[in-house]
Amino acid sequence: MSTWTLAYDSFIPEQEGLREALTSTGNGYFCTRGACEWADAGAVHYPGTYMHGGFNRATTLMAGRPVVNEDFVNFPNWLPLRLSIGGDEPLSLSNAELLDYRHEYDIRHALVRRTLRLRDRQGRETTIASRRFVSMAEQHLAALEWTITAENWSGPVEVLSALDGRVENRGVARYGDLVSRHLNRVDEATCGTDCISLLVQTRQSRIYVAEAARTHVYGEHEVVQVDRKNLELQGYIQEVLAFEVEEKCPVRVEKMVSFFSSRDNAISEPLINAHEAVRRFGTFAETLDRHEYAWDQLWARADVEIPKDEHVQRLVRFHICHLLQVCSPFTTDMDAGVPARGLNGEAYRGHVFWDELYIYPFITFRLPDVTRELLMYRYRRLRKARQAALDHGYKGAMYPWQSGSDGSEETQVVHLNPKSGRWDPDLSHNQRHVNAAIFYNIWEYFQSTNDLEFLWDHGAEMMLEIARFWASITHFNEERGRYEIHGIMGPDEFHETVYGSNKHGLPNNAYTNVMVAWISQIAQKVLDLLPEGRRDALCGTIGLGEDEIAKWREMSTKMFVPIHDDGVISQFEGYEDLEDLDWEAYRSKYDDIHRMDRILKAEGDTPDKYKVAKQADTLMLWYLFSDAKVARLLETLGYQRFPDMERKNIDYYEHRTSHGSTLSLIVHADLEAGLDPETSWDRFVTALESDVGDIQGGTTKEGIHMGVMAGTIDLLQRGYLGVDISGDALCFNPKPIDKLDGLKLPMQFRQAHLEVELRDGKLTVTALPGGIRRSLKIGYKDEMCEIKAGESRTFTL
Numbered sequence: 001m002s003t004w005t006l007a008y009d010s011f012i013p014e015q016e017g018l019r020e021a022l023t024s025t026g027n028g029y030f031c032t033r034g035a036c037e038w039a040d041a042g043a044v045h046y047p048g049t050y051m052h053g054g055f056n057r058a059t060t061l062m063a064g065r066p067v068v069n070e071d072f073v074n075f076p077n078w079l080p081l082r083l084s085i086g087g088d089e090p091l092s093l094s095n096a097e098l099l100d101y102r103h104e105y106d107i108r109h110a111l112v113r114r115t116l117r118l119r120d121r122q123g124r125e126t127t128i129a130s131r132r133f134v135s136m137a138e139q140h141l142a143a144l145e146w147t148i149t150a151e152n153w154s155g156p157v158e159v160l161s162a163l164d165g166r167v168e169n170r171g172v173a174r175y176g177d178l179v180s181r182h183l184n185r186v187d188e189a190t191c192g193t194d195c196i197s198l199l200v201q202t203r204q205s206r207i208y209v210a211e212a213a214r215t216h217v218y219g220e221h222e223v224v225q226v227d228r229k230n231l232e233l234q235g236y237i238q239e240v241l242a243f244e245v246e247e248k249c250p251v252r253v254e255k256m257v258s259f260f261s262s263r264d265n266a267i268s269e270p271l272i273n274a275h276e277a278v279r280r281f282g283t284f285a286e287t288l289d290r291h292e293y294a295w296d297q298l299w300a301r302a303d304v305e306i307p308k309d310e311h312v313q314r315l316v317r318f319h320i321c322h323l324l325q326v327c328s329p330f331t332t333d334m335d336a337g338v339p340a341r342g343l344n345g346e347a348y349r350g351h352v353f354w355d356e357l358y359i360y361p362f363i364t365f366r367l368p369d370v371t372r373e374l375l376m377y378r379y380r381r382l383r384k385a386r387q388a389a390l391d392h393g394y395k396g397a398m399y400p401w402q403s404g405s406d407g408s409e410e411t412q413v414v415h416l417n418p419k420s421g422r423w424d425p426d427l428s429h430n431q432r433h434v435n436a437a438i439f440y441n442i443w444e445y446f447q448s449t450n451d452l453e454f455l456w457d458h459g460a461e462m463m464l465e466i467a468r469f470w471a472s473i474t475h476f477n478e479e480r481g482r483y484e485i486h487g488i489m490g491p492d493e494f495h496e497t498v499y500g501s502n503k504h505g506l507p508n509n510a511y512t513n514v515m516v517a518w519i520s521q522i523a524q525k526v527l528d529l530l531p532e533g534r535r536d537a538l539c540g541t542i543g544l545g546e547d548e549i550a551k552w553r554e555m556s557t558k559m560f561v562p563i564h565d566d567g568v569i570s571q572f573e574g575y576e577d578l579e580d581l582d583w584e585a586y587r588s589k590y591d592d593i594h595r596m597d598r599i600l601k602a603e604g605d606t607p608d609k610y611k612v613a614k615q616a617d618t619l620m621l622w623y624l625f626s627d628a629k630v631a632r633l634l635e636t637l638g639y640q641r642f643p644d645m646e647r648k649n650i651d652y653y654e655h656r657t658s659h660g661s662t663l664s665l666i667v668h669a670d671l672e673a674g675l676d677p678e679t680s681w682d683r684f685v686t687a688l689e690s691d692v693g694d695i696q697g698g699t700t701k702e703g704i705h706m707g708v709m710a711g712t713i714d715l716l717q718r719g720y721l722g723v724d725i726s727g728d729a730l731c732f733n734p735k736p737i738d739k740l741d742g743l744k745l746p747m748q749f750r751q752a753h754l755e756v757e758l759r760d761g762k763l764t765v766t767a768l769p770g771g772i773r774r775s776l777k778i779g780y781k782d783e784m785c786e787i788k789a790g791e792s793r794t795f796t797l
């Protein structure tokens, strides 16, 4: 099997949901699960189509109490194609014997293939070979092709081609009690003699979505004449095409589909544009050609070659493919953030969390325009973030933990614990650290692109407002002479309250406090980067006073960080006094202890009582900053530098973390990269396999995990090649790992297009012709040099 293919050779009903998510096809605008065309949603199959920004709110009454959720809407299913032979009921896996089956995914072009050979009850054998894609060349196009071969029969057939808007959000069993209907039908229509169309509207957010389909049948060389019959129901339209099939003479059915929404730019009205587009689309082969070309261009900017390990190579490409399906050049038009679970499932409702922290580095070094626009999603919601800060009694801007349509806090207030069947309070909105992540992301984008315009016009405003928020949530502890933050949660979501008290949130989460010290430093730098006029204008507009800037100066040297005597940083103040968990006891009692929070709560206990973390929290500091930088930050705060602090902290938290989030594996793999390469590689491979192997207790079928997919590829770049930006230099510090030999990837850094290759103990950095005007600074360990377009530099490891 090539490193560009993922394939399954048998049909396993229990696996189908997972495979549908893994083999989705999308273009950074909309995306469709790899579900088969002949089945409706049910226990086995779940066709789903999602679009960036496709949110709708609905209120569910739970025990008489209204609970509002903003969902990621499953839009009309454009897939349905069914074949019936000689007037019999349409062929399906339940009325025919499956003789051969292959479900294949072409990673290079996000193309889904299925081939089935079926024997029906009359003994007729039929092969159906299906191919489909959502076009990376034409934003509004999806295409589906069936090649039908009558193996041992001839006769009349009917092909049913439909658009189904009666779909609901039923993809996550845990959300089963919540309102799942989000669409109202508006119109079902035909256009011309060979097209059908459907218009729906989301029930609360009033987004219109139109789909139109043109279905044609082709023999070897000619268009096959068919009789067409239409049927329109509420929210559903179908066409039945009747024609004759001859034994061993394949016929091809092409269903070309257009998808438009009222959120699109440059349209008149979705249905008009859907009609117009579907008539204009070329054939399947023509559009596939253009789609493949567009993907090839993307791969030229984003492929990562890692030739020494085929398995790793395949999964790395697979992750890149999924990343590009969610974040492509089309996304720049979408007012979109990155949904934590991509565009192929309903888990986490398409919401945008802090996961962008793991996702942007790979994108920014390849498609910086895409990151810029993803950051604009936050800028457009600055008003809401300001409002939220104000409502909570703070200054500046406080972004929500879960963000959706308009930037309101979308975190659920109750959360179903599948272990107990109980709805528990959900306090995770207290994860204010998302504001540190947004600040960091803007700064990192600026570091890699030097996009001063973005910083001046948008970035600085967000950063300064976030810095103000942090300054206003801190309070000064006179006794300690330090600034503190209480009542928040760190990335480890297991700890929600101080054990034994009802106080929500924790005091002095170390990760947050150090980030706030860093933010307070950088915010001052940002002010210096603004031209004088802009600085005055911006400070005037947002009302930023000298007293606030003076407070940042203080905070950057006086944030409190709880540190044990031996140099272990306490996850939060008081963590050190919690009980150690008897991990062995739980391991022997439960098959899977990733979600220790659910286990403990189901047992009537609470994770608040124990030293047990879902994911890396304190260790995030070393993920975001080098060891030297962490030490400098702590020293600036007046804390002593302990020997081997990074190693000590890894060892301490490693034994107290259940890795209930795959993000945790990324952080641990990254930290170990320079310290224990073998352990790091093991973790990297586990993270790579986490979605294809569905190690998170069956959650991948509800949507892939964008953070871990992007994080693994970024590990190769920042973790293993040691890519870091220092001043205006792009620096490398490769780790000694055999498997990396041959690693090759393209990068973009401040208008320079680079090719980076690690081979035979040497690192070569080539600046491709064009791009940079002047020279570019490259760092290798302690060496610094300059490189011009068309030149290469080789460093011996």
Ligand code: BGC
Pocket: 340, 341, 348, 353, 354, 355, 491, 493, 614, 615, 660, 661, 663, 707
């Ligand atoms: C993780 C969060 C993450 C969220 C969305 C949760 O399981 O704990 O850190 O932001 O998933 O991916």
